[in-house]
Structure formats: C-alpha cells, structure tokens
Amino acid sequence: MAERSNGTLCPDDRLSGLVLALGADRARGLRDLDSMIASFPADPRLHFLKGSMLASSQDYAAARTAMHHAVELAPDYAVARFQLGLLLLTSAEPYAAQEVWGPLHALPDDNPLRIFVAGLTHLIADRFDDAVLDLERGIVLNRKNAAMNNDMQLIVDEVRRRRGAQKEDGAAFSSVDILLQQAALKSTRH
16 A cells, blocks of 8 residues: 655655656656655645656646646745746746746746746747847756756747748747747657
8 A cells, every 4th residue: 555645745765766767667657656646645746747747748738737736735846837837838828827937036036947937928028039038048047957958948949040030031920939839849859
C-alpha cells in the first residue's frame, strides 16, 4: 500500500529517484509519478513535474490542470507559475497567462522570470523590439534553467526571423503568429 502523507513534501531523494526513472523509462516513471502524487498529494513539485511531462507528451489540457494545481498548492512556486503562464500563452490564452504571471511582477528586478514575463508581455502587445531585449536579458541572467533559456531563445529567433522577412517582403506579422510557431515547435520537442 502506498505511503500517504497529506501535508508533507516528498523526500528529496525519492523525488530525485523519480526524475531518474522518468528519464530511463517514461511509462514506468509516469506510473511512479502518479503513485508518488497519491502518497504526497500536497507536494506542488510532483504536480508541476506531471504537468511538464504531460506538456512534453502534447497533452496540453491535462498539463495545464496539473500545473494549475501546483500553483494552487504553492502560489509562490515561481517557476511553476511562469511555466503555467507560458503554457497558457502558447495555447492562445494570453490574458489568462498574464493573470497567472501577475505575482511574478513582484520578484526582484533582476530575476529572470520577472524579465521573461516582461518580454512575453511585450510580445503579446506586438512590441517586438522590447520583447527581444527583455527575453535576451532574461537569458543572460538565467543560470539555473537551460531548458527555459532554450524556449525563450526560440521565441527570440522567431521574432528576428519574422522581422527580417517583414523587411524583405513587407509581410506583417503579430505575436499570434509567433506564439503559434512556438506552440508548433513545442509539439515537436520532448
């Protein structure tokens, strides 16, 4: 029978083992993750991890649900809040993303998550130069999460690509175009 703990976090060593299991055998790792969530339902890290795994499997609705639960459990879990907002944004829900990101504006001025949110907010408003500046600044400051930097760099590259095409052929584009491209790229990565 699974160990049950209503208010405690999963021990770090078990969480580390789970992450290794997910890398070695995804199907088994997901079963272990569900079992771990049953044992530690109040651990937001487990719900965030499940949301991340579901998003990488292109089950975006279930990923949003899991990440939302992580944020409900731990409203100050900044990376989960940021990733939930990014998932909402690339799912064509910019207003919901901005609402989720709201508390991240209170982070220190040099916090990469706050800067990424500023850049993505500029992107939503079609302020592309400001978006690129903030996203690149956030990438420089973010030394903890290479995967997040890769996602932000994909957006920067797409803005630049479209800006170059716009100068060549005069074709207009908007943040919607870029976000749809980001969603398409997201569906091809694991």
